[in-house]
Amino acid sequence: xxxTCGCSxxxxxxVLVPGEAPGHSHDExHSHDExHSHDExxxxxxxxxxxxxxxxxxxxxxxxxxKNDDLASANRHWLAERGILAINLMSSPGSGKTTLLxxxxxxxxxxxxxxxxxxxxxxxxxxxxxxxxxxxVVQINTGAGCHLDADMVARSLAELNPPAGSIVVIENVGNxxxxxxxxxxxxxxxxxxxxxxGADKPRKYPHMFRLADLVVLNxxxxxxxxxxxxxxxxxxxxxxxxxAALMQLSATTGxxxxxxxxxxxxxx
Amino acid sequence: xxxxxxxxxxxxxxxxxxxDQRISCVRLEIGALSGVVADSLxxxxxxxxxxxxxxxxxxxxxxxxxxxxCRACGTDFExxxxxxxxxxxxxxATVVAGQxxxxxxxxxx
Numbered sequence: 001x002x003x004t005c006g007c008s009x010x011x012x013x014x015v016l017v018p019g020e021a022p023g024h025s026h027d028e029x030h031s032h033d034e035x036h037s038h039d040e041x042x043x044x045x046x047x048x049x050x051x052x053x054x055x056x057x058x059x060x061x062x063x064x065x066x067k068n069d070d071l072a073s074a075n076r077h078w079l080a081e082r083g084i085l086a087i088n089l090m091s092s093p094g095s096g097k098t099t100l101l102x103x104x105x106x107x108x109x110x111x112x113x114x115x116x117x118x119x120x121x122x123x124x125x126x127x128x129x130x131x132x133x134x135x136x137v138v139q140i141n142t143g144a145g146c147h148l149d150a151d152m153v154a155r156s157l158a159e160l161n162p163p164a165g166s167i168v169v170i171e172n173v174g175n176x177x178x179x180x181x182x183x184x185x186x187x188x189x190x191x192x193x194x195x196x197x198g199a200d201k202p203r204k205y206p207h208m209f210r211l212a213d214l215v216v217l218n219x220x221x222x223x224x225x226x227x228x229x230x231x232x233x234x235x236x237x238x239x240x241x242x243x244a245a246l247m248q249l250s251a252t253t254g255x256x257x258x259x260x261x262x263x264x265x266x267x268x
Numbered sequence: 269x270x271x272x273x274x275x276x277x278x279x280x281x282x283x284x285x286x287x288d289q290r291i292s293c294v295r296l297e298i299g300a301l302s303g304v305v306a307d308s309l310x311x312x313x314x315x316x317x318x319x320x321x322x323x324x325x326x327x328x329x330x331x332x333x334x335x336x337x338c339r340a341c342g343t344d345f346e347x348x349x350x351x352x353x354x355x356x357x358x359x360x361a362t363v364v365a366g367q368x369x370x371x372x373x374x375x376x377x
Contacts, residue, residue, distance in 0.1 A: 055292050055293075055375045055376055055377055056375070056376040057373050057374070057375050057376075058285075058286060058373060058374050058375075058376060059372070059373045060281075060282070060285060060371045060372065060373055060374060061370065061371070061372060061373075062281060062285070062370065062371045063368070063369065063370055063371075064274055064277055064278045064281065064296070064369045064370065064371055065274065065277055065369060066281065067277060067280070067281065068277065145273065146270060146273075147270060147273070149273070177270065178270035178273075180303060181270050181274070181303050181304070182270070182273075203350075206349070206350030207303040207350070210350060239351055239353070239359070240350055240351065242359045242360075
């Protein structure tokens with residue numbers, strides 16, 4: 001953990017560029033530059049009271065995740081200035097995030113530049129797949145961490161330096177719980193679900209699904225072999241997240257992928 | 269277990285706002301709709317504060333209930349979480365309270 005602010009600087013970043021040998025790792029302490037400032041916010045009023053116990057009570061009224069939220073705002077501003085669409089892609093492990101991104105990178109290679117930030121506890125396996133699909137990618141290994149945070153994304157964006165007007169996909173750590181609470185500065189939140197996980201996930205993990213702009217239901221080619229009531233799933237999702245769009249596709253067969261590409265184009 | 273990262277953020281935020289001051293009590297507000305489990309945070313607190321200016325501090329947690337405002341009929345209601353549905357039948361509602369995760373105050377020893 002960063003000794004100055006508590007952000008998770010022990011995450012390791014590895015950059016992979018298509019056609020090049022495995023990239024360099026960054027595991028040193030990150031620099032505390034202007035984007036990640038530790039200057040004391042001035043809007044707070046440290047009201048103080050002398051309590052009956054003799055100690056002094058200091059009113060803080062500060063959000064616990066204020067530091068992450070400030071960094072996320074800086075990321076959002078940085079991305080908006082460059083007209084970059086940043087997708088925070090979240091799902092449980094094994095839903096097909098990397099397969100969807102491999103297809104997307106290949107299919108849209110001539111349409112729009114796509115770079116990827118990969119989050120996993122260990123290994124660069126996913127980054128190698130994205131690199132082979134032709135995209136620049138940063139692999140973040142969070143170690144014990146169960147989610148990405150805004151500081152990791154800021155450092156990854158600095159490494160990737162995505163071009164103006166491009167798409168950055170942040171593949172979060174596979175987990176339907178923790179990533180929901182950490183704003184990364186993304187433009188849109190996409191939750192990927194697969195029919196093999198069962199249709200009850202929106203009700204079981206409401207925090208994740210409530211904040212989604214889009215829910216993509218993957219592996220629809222397996223629908224004949226599993227018990228999955230798509231109508232029930234759609235109804236549950238509508239009740240929980242009335243504004244979230246829902247689309248169905250199979251990243252393996254390519255069925256329905258054009259809806260995903262149309263949605264991406266509409267967001268740029 | 270995001271409560272560990274959240275507790276680390278909490279301890280870092282207090283240490284940054286009140287450097288070199290011994291803290292004897294931290295008061296938090298964890299809204300019922302915040303997605304944070306107060307018991308998990310309590311569990312992490314002793315581990316994370318060890319060796320910091322917050323070591324040994326007590327932790328007081330207030331857990332306000334969730335409150336939503338219906339844009340269709342204008343009433344405020346407590347949601348049957350996670351479904352945000354007004355008794356009038358409208359889902360056009362905004363969460364107005366219970367999502368906060370906030371350090372309200374600390375006591376300096």
